[in-house]
Amino acid sequence: MSQVLVVTSGKGGVGKTTSTAALGAALALGGNRVAVVDFDVGLRNLDLVMGAERRVVYDLINVVQGEAKLQQALIRDKRLETLYLLPASQTRDKDALTSEGVARVMEELRDSFDWIVCDSPAGIERGALLAMRHADVAVVVTNPEVSSVRDSDRIIGMLDAKTEKAERGDYMEKHLLLTRYDAARAERGQMLKVDDVLEILSIPLLGIIPESDAVLNASNVGSPVTLAAAESAPARAYLDAARRLEGDVVPMIIPADKRVGLMGKLFGRRAA
Amino acid sequence: MTIFDFFRPTRSAPVARDRLQILLQHERVSAGASDLVAILREEILAVISRHVDIPSDKVQVKMQRDEAVSTLEVEIELPNPIRRRAA
Numbered sequence: 001m002s003q004v005l006v007v008t009s010g011k012g013g014v015g016k017t018t019s020t021a022a023l024g025a026a027l028a029l030g031g032n033r034v035a036v037v038d039f040d041v042g043l044r045n046l047d048l049v050m051g052a053e054r055r056v057v058y059d060l061i062n063v064v065q066g067e068a069k070l071q072q073a074l075i076r077d078k079r080l081e082t083l084y085l086l087p088a089s090q091t092r093d094k095d096a097l098t099s100e101g102v103a104r105v106m107e108e109l110r111d112s113f114d115w116i117v118c119d120s121p122a123g124i125e126r127g128a129l130l131a132m133r134h135a136d137v138a139v140v141v142t143n144p145e146v147s148s149v150r151d152s153d154r155i156i157g158m159l160d161a162k163t164e165k166a167e168r169g170d171y172m173e174k175h176l177l178l179t180r181y182d183a184a185r186a187e188r189g190q191m192l193k194v195d196d197v198l199e200i201l202s203i204p205l206l207g208i209i210p211e212s213d214a215v216l217n218a219s220n221v222g223s224p225v226t227l228a229a230a231e232s233a234p235a236r237a238y239l240d241a242a243r244r245l246e247g248d249v250v251p252m253i254i255p256a257d258k259r260v261g262l263m264g265k266l267f268g269r270r271a272a
Numbered sequence: 273m274t275i276f277d278f279f280r281p282t283r284s285a286p287v288a289r290d291r292l293q294i295l296l297q298h299e300r301v302s303a304g305a306s307d308l309v310a311i312l313r314e315e316i317l318a319v320i321s322r323h324v325d326i327p328s329d330k331v332q333v334k335m336q337r338d339e340a341v342s343t344l345e346v347e348i349e350l351p352n353p354i355r356r357r358a359a
Contacts, residue, residue: 146288153296157303189283196289200296 002110005117005245006135007177008159010151012122014143015179018215018225020119021049022235023139025224026242028083032114035074037086039131040121041097044088050077051222052085061089064101070108079227084113094127106134124158132163137173137245139206143180144192152176152201175206177241182211183254194254207241208254209234309335309344316346325355 007020017040024036037060038046047053052075058068063086070086077083086109089096109116120131132138138159142152156174165172178197185191198205209215214232218225226235226242233256240250313333320326330349335342 146292149292150295150299153299154303157300161307186285189285192285192288196285200289200292 002113003115003137003245004106004110004135005115005137005139006120006132007117007139007141008120008128008132008155009122009141009148010124010128010155011143011148014141014148015177015209015215016122016141017045017049017119018219019139019141019177019179019209019238020046020117021224022226022238023242023245024115024117025077025080025083026226026239027115027117027245028077028080029226029239030242030246031082032246033082033084033112034115034117035084035086035109035113036117036119037109038088038119039097039127040119041088041092041094041127042090043121044090046119047075047085047087048222049219050085050224052077052087053222056087059087059089059092060105061092061096063105064097070105079223097127097130099130099133102130103134124154128155129158129162132159134164135159135172136165137175138163139175139177139245140201140203141177141179142197142201144178144182144186144194144197146192149192149197149200156201156203174203175245176201176203177206177209179209180211181208181254183256205252206244207237208252209237209241210254210256309333312344312346316348320348321357323357324350325357326350 005023007016007023009016020036024034028034036046036050038044039060040046041061047056055075058073060073062068063070063073073086075085075087077085106116118131118135121127140152140155142148159172159174160166163172176198178194181194182191186193194205194208210233212232212234214229215225215234218228221228225232226238229235230239243250313331316333317326317328317331320331326348330351332347334345336345
């Protein structure tokens, strides 16, 4: 049975697109057929993070408007043959995404894929609502920082009110993905701890992605971090998170990069 | 500031946590309240429309929150002449 997953956050710049690419690739590595769908019309970036920016011919809006078939718009990943990208339009008006059109495309995607991972635009407007509308499960991407936590709380409220599942009276499954986490700073009391964020947002934890150079390096070269640097701490955290999405029980650890700098040694930073 | 302060960084995270807890408690209530106001407005409008012709923008519902009590203000404007609906 196929699952539609929305990666959302409210706030921009917290790692939705990075997480969509990393989780999508991780699920595909696990043998699933995966489509990652960019809903950020006008500001598409999933193509760039996936390294497919020069292969975009048709996009989500073309398919929604019936100007292209789904198969024509889907771009198959060059590294993983079960991973596909449905890009957003860079030029068209976001109002061209109709609610009925999106519903039809999502139904069609469900026929061919095990996982459909929707990369939501920031904000709480139409685009974000359309991205979450048909989801079976949501990943709320949050940084351990006050404005991100507040916006996540708002998005959680919308997931419980504005999705099809919520409107049917069903429980909307939501998971917290804490990104850019720095265990050493949290330990020193300079950053919200995992438990603080969990207590405030009260949704189950899917994973903790440590702050790491590997994430920027991966997007620089146009590859999900789970493929570009599979042994890095963030990639391991994303791979574990993907397994949890599939229902596996994986112990929650905060991975750290092996290389510990001088400052890390001085302040007793542990590789958990 | 002494030299020791350099080694003892400010613990700002507990402040962040407390501020968020207070803020979100308030915001969750007000988000729920605006839904409540919308529901009340819809239902009041439905009841009045059963008996009188009324444009939907002529029913205004506002909620004022105060410490001890909250007040609900309902303003219904009936355009003249009042057109009763047939029973």
